[in-house]
Amino acid sequence: MDAVCIKCGGEKKEPMKMCAHCHMLPETRAERILSFGLSTQCIRQENVKKASKYIHKKGKPPKLHTKVRAKAKQLAKAYRQPIDSSKSMEFSASFFDFNDLVIDESSEEVLDIVVVHTIGKPADGDFGSISKGATYFEHTWTIGVDIAQSEVDRFADPDGELHVWFRWLQGEWQPKFVSKKEFEQLRELSQ
Ligand SMILES: [Zn+2]
Numbered sequence: 001m002d003a004v005c006i007k008c009g010g011e012k013k014e015p016m017k018m019c020a021h022c023h024m025l026p027e028t029r030a031e032r033i034l035s036f037g038l039s040t041q042c043i044r045q046e047n048v049k050k051a052s053k054y055i056h057k058k059g060k061p062p063k064l065h066t067k068v069r070a071k072a073k074q075l076a077k078a079y080r081q082p083i084d085s086s087k088s089m090e091f092s093a094s095f096f097d098f099n100d101l102v103i104d105e106s107s108e109e110v111l112d113i114v115v116v117h118t119i120g121k122p123a124d125g126d127f128g129s130i131s132k133g134a135t136y137f138e139h140t141w142t143i144g145v146d147i148a149q150s151e152v153d154r155f156a157d158p159d160g161e162l163h164v165w166f167r168w169l170q171g172e173w174q175p176k177f178v179s180k181k182e183f184e185q186l187r188e189l190s191q
Contacts, residue, residue: 002014002040002048003038003048004035004038004039006035009055010022015041016036029076033072038064041075046160051113053115054113062140113142114141114152115160115161116141116147119137119183119190120135120168121173136187151177154177157179162177163182164176
């Protein structure tokens, strides 16, 4: 998957192409920035997949990290719809600047999102409401913001997802990474 439809999360070959699933075509500047930002032109392929999953699940695209956004903005700005050759003399200087925008493989990857299943902590984190109901939630966390890459490397299950058991200890919520199996046992116990 090289690109994703920002409306339905469907797979696309190229960010500026029309979505084969819902026929959404990125036309506004904002749509183009988002479409480039959620493609392999700006982020790793595995993150494009995560973005697709996120859109399917949430019905909206994830936010772009500032650095991804900056790159996507440049791509959107430089993007020209296919032009017939009779108009080729109208290519502006900025069109040629596009060639400088080769993706720097060493540049910092930033839109790293990970699906995290949590149990034990109520939605609003209010200890008093714990008896009111469900404490199982599925979140999409941003690596480097909500969770460290080292924790993801160490604790992610083979699907790349994480399971966290929140316990109220010493006056605050303490996360403990558990295996998927342990998590499912906790979930059964809590029901
Ligand atoms: Zn679509």
